[in-house]
Amino acid sequence: MKLDFRGGCREVGRSSVYLNDEILIDYGMKPGEIAQYPLNNLHPKSVLVTHGHLDHCGALTNLIHDNSEIFMTPPTADFTEMLAEDTLKIAENENIPPAYNLEDLKYFMNRTNKVDTGMEFSTNGYKVHFYDAGHIPGSSSVYIETKEGESICYTGDVNTIDTRLLYGADVFPDADTLIIESTYFGEDHTPRKKLESEFIESLKSTIDIGGSVIIPAFAIGRTHEILMMLDSYGINAHVDGMGLDAYSIMKKYPDYIKNIKHLKKAFRDASVVKGKKREKLPRDSSVIVTTAGMLNGGPVLQYLDKVYKDPKSKIMLTGYQVEGTNGRSAIENGFIENKGIRQKLQTEIEQYDFSAHCGDRELKQLVKDFCDRGTERVITMHGDNSEGFARWIVDKIGVEAYAPSNGDIYKF
Template identity: 60%
Template structure:
């Protein structure tokens, strides 16, 4: 089995792994000032998508001229199609040349087969099965076996702990080769209940003094989880941006949701906002949950433009902030760029760890479990310290691990 690592090598973003020059697992982009794509030149016969986030799905439409067979879970198809449509809208609005067009998206829909987790299937000489990965609704790890019986397990983005929105990953097959994400190697997440309690206390403190709480949140997963948390504490919020559309997509796949009744209640109790309705939002003692999660575009910039001079208000970041984004700049310097203007943020800026990835302890336990059951080769990717994780696996577990460089090939 030959593996070629086309992206997410010693970095977070643009995940792409090619198997035997036939099967592409994920094909994403890295957001930021300059969008990064996987190494080109691949001509896969099939594409397997782990989940909808654009660092895993965002470049798949670029492959449609090759007419590959495409496989993913039903929620992943609907959510990734939603994000791709949004990419086209943004490019058209800003006068940019998109990397794909509406014809590519039509082909994408036509070529995709939607397969639920736990349902084995076959493609181009490989037996395949999607395993629940936690992370977000529809997220799957990919189990692949070739004609000679050599097996591979690709985690994609994985979370073995429950969140309010989805259950954690619990089932893992025996495999010869493991390719694992490394996002939080070296960093343990604080207990979720502790994070939630601190978040709610911070929100209430700001509301009590008449301030506005702006919660930038990723559209898929984070917006829904934050609304469920607020609702559980009786806090009614405004919700704006693509997270509303993502919820409506998720509503078609409630069997992938941990507590569908609470998710529906949270959105029923929130006030949906868009377009001209933003002018009617009450900007004192209110909570606004809105995209984009890294402050790069989206309705969050409208609200920041209204409140950036208000020291009583607060900006609460709930996710990872990639280098080069407004969110990272806000954390590091208290400054953002908003529609061409530099704004010095007077509201207090806080960040809470609502990660949908396994932390250090969970990653190590998962890899050790695989190796105890016979895994012979481990590859670490999608992280800022993939080399450190590979060294730990080799030294502590005794199984040779590798942190591939961009474009590196291995035969296993």
């Protein structure tokens, strides 16, 4: 068995693993001032996509002219197409020559096989099974049996804890090799109930003094969980950005949502903002949930342009901020880049860990469960401290563990 690690190693972003020069698992991009992509020069026979976040699917369009068999869950296929169309719009607005056009994209998506979680299928001699990863709607962990009978479980981004939007991940089968994310190795998440209480208390304190609250949120998943939370506390928010398009997709797949009725109610109770309506916001005591979650592009920059000098207002980040993004700069330096202008934030800025990933405790338990059932080796990736996780596995569990760098190839 040959595993070729093309991206997402010892970093968060541009995840990609190439199995036996035949099966490609994920092909994402790493956002930042200059986007980064996986190592290329590959022509896979099959492509398996775990979920519709850019760091896992954002470079798929580089494969648009290949004749690979492509497999995703139905929601992941729709989210991938939505993000690819948005990439074309950005290229047009910034006068960047696109690598593909809408016709190319439609051809690519028409070749995509949509497979529900829980269904086994075959591709080029490999047996594959998608398991619900509990990360965003339609997200999957991939279980593969090779032609030689070896078994691999690639978790992708995984969350074993229930949230308002989703149930936690499925129970996975035994596997000879486990490839696991390590985003939050060494860091436990605040329990959801406590986190929500702290978030709402801070939000209300800003509203009470007449400030506005800007809540940057990822378009797929985070926007929707935040709106459901706000709705449950009786807070009517404004919602803007690509999260609205993602909601339209989610409504098509109610079986992938924990409580579709609550999700629909949250959006009915929110005020949808588009186009010229943005000019009227924010007003005093406004709550605005909008993309982008890392402050890189999207409507959030228009809102920040209006409030960044207002010390009464607040920015409430809701997740991980990748190095090189505006969100990371805002936290560490108090600055963002907005339309080519460096802006010093006088608003309060807070970060909350509404993560859709396993925390340290859950990651370690997941590895222990696999190894107790006979897993022979564990490979850690998608994290800033993948090496530390691999060392922990060797020291505490006594199983072979590796933390590859991008470009590393392993043969077992």
